[in-house]
Amino acid sequence: MMQGLRSLLPILVFTVLYAALSLSVTNSYYQLVMTLVPVWAIFGLSWNLLSGYTGLISFGHAAFFGLGAYAVALGQIYFDLSPWVLIPLAAIIGGIAGLLIGFPTFRLQGHYFALAMLAYPLAILYVFEWLGFQEITLPIKRDAPIAYMQFSDHRFYTLLALAMMLATILLTRAIERSRFGMALLAIKQNEAAAEAAGINTLAWKLRAITLSGAIAGAVGGFYAVVLLVVTPQSVFGMLVSAQALTVAMFGGVGTVWGPVIGSAILIPLAETLNAEAGSRFPGIQGVIFGLAIVCVILVAPEGLFWKVRDFLRKRSGPQKMATQTAPDLPIAGSTLAAAPSPRERSQGKGDVVLEVRHLSRSFGGLKAVQDVSFKLRQNEILGIIGPNGAGKTTLFNLLNGFLRPDSGEILLNGREMSGHKPHELCEAGIGRTFQIMRPFQRMSISDNVVVGAYVRASTDVEARRLAADAIARVGLSEIADRIAGELTTKELRLMELARALAGQPRILLLDETLAGLGHDEANEVVAVIQRLARDGMTIAIIEHTMQAMVRLVDSFLVLDHGAVIVEGEPEVVTRDNRVIEAYLGKKWMAHAPH
């Protein structure tokens, strides 16, 4: 809590300073510029909430902004309502629009999503032109100006805008630190992994776009009050959507500071250029403004905030790093010795946790998985091996819901689970790691792992506890605060393992967890896995390297061309001719011991 307050300090100080500055300015033009800075910052923050955190770029935030602006203008013209009432209403309209737009559009990803979003404001623009709202003005209220948010002193607008900005920043930060923010960040890094970690990505994305739309709608409504004239171009135009992107990308994507920094620099800069250069060389302001943005994006592609932060971190970094790396991982020696061999566990006798019956899946003519059946018992370690392209990862993708099987059944504790979504399967107790690691680079180990904990935790505190517990189980507690970008491959593998563990799965699916590790490192990871098994975890592991596996697993399932060729204990399987043939080719058969 104290830490939360302390990190709020810069924001509060900034707001107070800005307010003091704006109160001391009496020139109405500077006052207007000072009002527009928070307005565009809020719009940037709204964009950031969706696109900055989820990575789904929206080129169409003007849709929400414009709806808000028109709601306020038309509400005052036709119903004589005050903006004090209409701006909250604009937020609701923006939110609903977000939900309606998000629902169909989230089926798309990447560039397709961005392009589809681009279309909404442009389409709505024509609707408003068709409706005959080419130009509307907010009626002047000479009798009751305050009741209609019409201040003769521009400073009130600045203070109002500032209050809205502060509220938006606090909201964004609250989200950033909650499971909401974690879910969004996880989606940005790897939507599939997020889904596998138990995050209902569609639901979170819809929440994000609804909230983002609501903020954009509110600020659009306020903008109408400031501008007094609303035209389709001025609120739905391409330039409006671009403004949100520009301030956020200039300042820094995925942080509350980004849009604020971007807006505080770009808006006064553009105005100064319009005022100073524009009257001497008309048009030059656009050129200079554009060049400035291009230069900053080239130098700091993620925005000024991150560039400055990385720079400061580098300067104070070296000492910190030294102290952090000093205590090496304790697991290597101590736990390896303590780890029991497979034989010491009650292998193969527990209840069946997962049963797979006749599972098949084809891609066109390729039968990636055909008629695979096996049972996974409580506390067992099953090694799934086979040459490249044998269908191992496809089998995992079927088990955790990334793919739907063409036929067959997946019974989890006797319950049919095939065809369920990944986050549902995760909730049901299937955790997994990935062959290609997707750590959340800028987040600490704790934050990376906590993403996986939310599926089990009802509160943030509980999630933190589960995460800390999972980190302890893989032996990363000492370095839990380190940023993922600074970790070694082994540490990343363990971190991924912890992320899967944080959701307290009953079954762990490990996809080539030992890949890319040296001999000693692999042993360390193996020791961790053995310890998990000893503590009662049921594990299925895909691996190429037979050597490490033989010591680890209770039984093998050997796949080739998508079908099971052998199943059994390691000693038996490694001597089986069909396995040797699949791995090494026919000519090695002769050398095989019979």
Add this chain to the structure above:
Amino acid sequence: MGQDNRPKTSLTRRTVLSGAAALGLSTVARAQQLAEVKVGLIVPLSGIYTRPGQVMRMGAEMGVEHINAQGGIKALGGAKLKLVVIDCGDTTEKAKNAAQRMVAQESDLVAATGAYLSSFTLAVTEVTERAELPMLTLSYSDLLTERGFKFIFQTAAPASRQSELGLPELMKLAETASGKRPKTVAMLMDNTATSVATAKALKEKIFAQEGLQLVVEEVWTPPLSDATPLIQKVRSARPDMLLFMPNAVSDAKLGLEKINEFGLGQGKIPTVSFSITIAEPDMLQSVSTDAVQGIMTVVANWGSKGHEALIEELKAKYKEPWMTQNVISTYGDMWLMKAALEQAGKADRLAVAQAFRTMDDGPSKYYPGGQLKFDEKGRRVGAGVVIVQWQSGVPVTVYPTDLALAAPFWPKKS
């Protein structure tokens, strides 16, 4: 002016302030040397509306020059007019910001004119109204003077009125020249505010009043990408008259090219427009003089009889081939400001505004029809229209007769 040098945003703010301070100081210095009265011109000088803005500036500069050459403001001891030019950019927000800058930093302005596009004028006048700065404008959207504002003065006839005034004259012209009244009309328009307002007045009232039947009505959103479907409809309907209402030169070009391609040009179907777009000098860069021959347009103002010397000067000085509404109206605005200053007797914006309100200076020299007098809405009393016709590569005034530089002809169906 906010004197503030807090470190937070001082970098950008300081540049703004120093620029402003320098401007302010130099004004004071000059004012002491020579009595000057500052008037503002706020027009687009950057972005896609630059060209009309530049042309308006020519008119304003010529006006100021002529007034000063003839002894300045006599009531103020021969004080000279000084033109302050402000770029209002190409968006509504930029226009609003520029207007705020104008009233905040040019606090000694006594009046202003300009803004061009009605959306910009709407935003600019929201600011000038609150700053109590009288603003003249040639923008003719009805909305401008329907907001109950006290500091806006519209010199042109409002859009709804223009069609009301223009169409009956066209009908008379057709009847005199061709011997029969047009009975059917096709209307092709873009959906900008001006066109929509004009079309509304036409459809709701004037067509019926003139006994015209609307046989084709098509609306496009600029920019027009292909005029073929529009013109095809016109060809199959064969109306007696075509109202073609573009507001962008590129749209006008596309439409006219198609009209000629379909063999409807050069008077096969008499074509009429309702804005100055179709008579802009830029048109000749895109289409041949043959393609525009005979086309008429109803405009709020145009270089006419009595302006010959001005037109010559404009040609010589700025290489403009003819005098559009933008030049002549802005030129006239300078004289109107002078008249108000003479009447007010002091360089004070409130006094000047009051002078505009109470002014009654008889017929106008630089605006068609009516008088130099404004009603309670700020509309010029009796403001008329001008009909301009392309004749041998030049759009010339053909109506009203007392202003006409050439006789009109009605293109006949052949």
